[in-house]
Amino acid sequence: MRPGDDVMAVLARAVRDVEGAVARRAATPSVRAEFQAIALLLREERARVVADESSSAAYRSEQLKRLDGIAAILGRVAVRDSALLALLADDAIPSEGAKERRRDMLKAVGIEPEPEEPPVVEPAVDPALAERQVVPQSVISRQLANPFLAPDFEAARPAPARPRRLAGWELLGPLFSSFERAGGGAPACMELPEPAPWQVPAGLELMPHQARMVAAAAAGHRTFLLADEPGLGKTAQSLVAAEVSQAYPLLVVVPNVVKTNWAREAGRWTPNRRATVIQGNGERIDGFADVVIVNYEVLDRHVGWLGDFGFRGMVVDEAHFIKNKTSQRSQHVLELAERIRSRTARPLLMALTGTPLINDIDDFRAIWQFLGWIDDTQPLGPLTDCLEETGLTPADRSFYPAARQCVIDLGIVRRRKVDVAADIPARRIADLPVELDDKAGRSIRAAERELARRLVKRYESALAARESATVVEGIDHGLVRKVAGWELKDTSTKTAGENVFSMMRRIGQAKAGLAADYAAQLARSAGKVVFFAKHVDVMDVAEETLERLGVRYSSIRGDQTPTSRQKNIDAFVNDPDVAVVVCSLTAAGVGLNLQVASNIVLAELSWTDAEQTQAIDRAHRIGQTEPVTAWRIIAAQTLDARIAELIDSKAGLAARALDGSDEETQSSADVQLEALVALLTQALVQPEAYAGRS
Template sequence: MPTTAPARQRKKSSSARRDDVAPIIPILARKVREVEAKSQKNKLGPTNRVKFQVIAFLVREERARVKEDHELSDSARAELLKRLDGVATILAKTAARDTSLIQLLEVDQATSPVAKRMRRDWLLDAGVELPPEDLVIDDAKPKVAAPIVPAVAAERAVRPAQVEARIDSNPFLAPDPARFTPITQPRRQLDSWELMGPLYKAFAQGAGGGAATMQLPELPEFDRLSPRGLEIMVHQSRFLEAVRAGHRRFLLADEPGLGKTAQSVLAASVANAYPMLVVVPNVVKMNWAREVERWTPQRRATVITGDGNDVDAFADVFIVNYEILDRHLAWLSEIGLRGMVVDEAHFIKNLSSQRSQNVLALGQRIRETAPGGDPLLMALTGTPLINDVEDFDAIWRFLGWADGTKPGPELMESLDAAGYTPADKSFYPAARQAVIDLGIVRRRKKDVAKDLPDKLIADMPVQLDDEFGRSIAQAERELQRRLVDRYHRILTARGDRERAPGDIDEDIVHLVASGELDESRAAGTDGDNVFSMVRRIGQGKAQLAADYAVQLQRSVGKVVFFAKHIDVMDSAEKHFREAGLTSVSIRGEQTAQARQDAIDAFNEDPAVGVAVCSLTAAGVGVNLQAASNVVLAELSWTAAEQTQAIDRVHRIGQGEPVTAWRIVAANTIDQRIAELIDSKEGLAARALDGAQMPAEDVESVQLATLKSLLREALSA
């Protein structure tokens, strides 16, 4: 930005006040304090970073003007320079706190249209008469297509073998040049205004209140979407009707437990948005694959891991976690994606992170090249705002609602149609509603409570695909081999029985499993047995379960975290501290007073976000109903123990439906235990009702698990 200090004329008055000589300085002092306050709270979003740039530029510009003003006395000049030094000192301290600001101090940094408009408005507020070329800010700039794969990720890029076949099989991937023909828009009254700050302000103030949810269609007469045996809820059905009506961009901000995943899976079906990419945290990757199979059984999902060697390139839904997306950007940008879902979209709020840049680059590519145009784009998060209202920035960019410096065409048209400018109070409620109408959908549990069960247990399958997870899988194979060897030894010893190939002797299965269980009980968690394996699985899940609890707490508030083993509880508490969450602990070794203090703190102190509880020590006699969400990091051996844990939250006085999120290690013994617990959940009720129970229902989960492992190995 070229300096205009010599060219501009300042209005002079007869007043002797010192600010008449340099009226911009009080404005700079006020603005720099605003930036400093945001920095101290770690809330420096895009608008305040631009503000930092402009302050630095104007300080340099004003310093040059003061030094060259020969009408000033030496004492007046020294006073003004001292005041400018004060502003510069605050800038330096702020940059020392956030070193990423240092690069913004460069002379040529404040050149964006937003920075130019901010500088112009501040100078006009100071009474400065600007030349005509500084009054009109031209946003036009040549558009250069950025490479989809950033240089830092190019050397890590991979290309699964099936991808070429997928691309070659689709003749409709070439983009239509007509779609990119620039359209000349007439100038609007808002073209000269900086609008991103006022848009954020509209949400920060609430601007008239009301739920941030677009107007959704009424409930359809028939449910045409649910597969056999399943039924979507009213709030889900209304959302899907909006998709059926042609809406294609959504910030779906429903609270956890309201089925955002199912809504997204069915939305893809309604919009025929295949192939579709889903970018997720690692902890929910397996759950997404399960939900695709559950709600759209006619579609195929493939989970991308590592280098993608096992990718089904002809799948309908591609599921990848944030950490490895950079390795797959190139081929994902070439297969003709018609839809993209970003789960836990608050993960991309930091625009300087490579993770955010990867997601935004791919989202832009899909918006520009999706076959047929108008792709389905969905950002899912129960917590779109974590630190500051400017956390909206990355999500709005992904959805094409804004580009960080100005609103997108659709939003700009709505704002202009309202007829207000940021100088009008009516601008703010109208602006908030205009953004909401673009596709914000936010429902809370209490809003749809009548449609929800009072208690829901939701499994979250996770994949233990690191070295520790592979060692668990190896131990499980060794256990199965030991059981099979014993089975065959007994079968050989009973040589008087002839059996058909593949026919399993259930008496021997029971005998082998019982013997193994007796030995395992004697050894406890020492050695290589079913108890030690379950403990190792708990250790392997600890970080994933704690990470999910952090996401949940930021979405819905207080969370109760249950685990069986002390080391899992310790690991979770450490993760919560590192994430900035305050937790309390309820354990067996506590005194009665310490235990009650922890319970009271969780129920009464808003700053306490998580209660980390022992399944055995906190499973009974504890009231934690300040929360309505429970994370079961480790599985119990009995349905009753699991129910007791959940009922610490699901009890008289609880005003919301309760959701228990059970973290299950997929394709391990953990999954078998979960299935067996579910099969026995109705045991007590059947016994109390006098129902006759099959014999297998009375055996322990441990015994049933070992028998299941042996049967699987014998059938392989």
């Protein structure tokens, strides 16, 4: 029989230690491991006592009461720190630290723990999902065109293992703990070389902080946790780093909302490299591309051929998406990284996230594993070498700052806006194009074609009815402007058919969920976010999306009383848990001070640059200590993109007029007219693009 009284005594002492530790400070990883070990052993001991028929009922009752007392203390401790509550769940996965502590407790009372069965490695592609796997025809064509292109397995082979002084130590727990207890206020950023003048496309320039990171890649560094705050150009840094590292073909795994933007940025920063985006089953991808961009949501369909494609580099954007190692997308990402390492000598691996840590320090685990710094149980390769070279063990206090630096030197790069304020403008607008490839998107494109066809019909009728003998070769641009003006004038009286206003509203509704999703990502990465929309229904969709994502928000609308409005403003400004304020562009575009945020999401376009600037100035005002970035969500390949270009072309006219320019400022009607002119002109130039159905 197991010596139950001895186990009970160990549990009682351990639970008192945990209770005292949590009362003094927040639970550290070692305290959480102790807490979970107690919960595991408590559950086992209860089952043993209940099943022990050789003892009297009175004895069993007494033992169960003692166990209930320990359980009650555990419950009180968990109430003080909500992060511990999840560890009491029956399906909670024991951490390696908790399993090790449980074994130590059993050994302390003379019980040899049962040997653990090796973990069952689940296949990356679940059999139930295997039939969803696809291989696009263009990928097959590429494979047939390169039948003798063999991977460099020899170059990727790891060096023979050497005897290790730290072989008997559990190191992952101390490594994670070192980032909680050994920071000392020092930034977690590797030492980067001085920037060098890199050859980038004309009209583009790397900022100094970007050039330093690229210089590290050029010097031979190949793994990076790039944790710069949003707005500091992580996408550009990654693409140029891939270029200087010759890490092609390059795989880029991203959230759906930024997929189109990655393709656009690849075209800007590496125009000599072909980029392709995987949509759905990949029927339209370019199998010969240098940069392959795929979103997490469709990764399961393509993981098979992606693993055999021969990538020499991999970038994972918003890498905190893979923090849950039990999720399918995390398993796919980790499998792809491992297959790339097995086939390529020193591939470029980059994890991009402004928020490497969301819940606790253990969120590092999946990211470090993707980068090849650790596996499930221990540090690997260069990290192990660095820890050995310190000459220290986790029993030494000085081990923790040394271990933290070892990890940082592997490639953690973290800069804040305030740290590089001299590198970036005090206020800038960053366009984020999104693809509307769902049913709503198809409907919008069909409606836009219908509007274009109506304009063409009106133009042709006017052309046929014209009495003038003057013949204009090609497109009569004067008549085009007249037709656009007639359409704009008639818009207010028409009751049927799409017009420029209804089109923009529908586009706003279709973008709302994507824009809110991006706002949530920003909030997790960089703190508070101001979200602007023009229409109430767009605000409704945004708020529903934020609620579904578990992001707290406040709302500023035109129909609120002054008291309610101020209450919502105060909640956003003063409550650290309120991450987003959803604002009406007309109700909150002026008169508010929202400088607590430095990131703004413009979910719908204004008709004038002045209206857009007023919204941005809610955060960009005296007292703002950080550069402000306005993220403008643009629906690609729609009227939205044309209007964005028109607004930009008119930007600054008001300022120039105030400074004495003779050029007239533009009104919202000018932009609306020019949008219709652009739509009609394109329909006349490319009639085939506007023929037929969607």
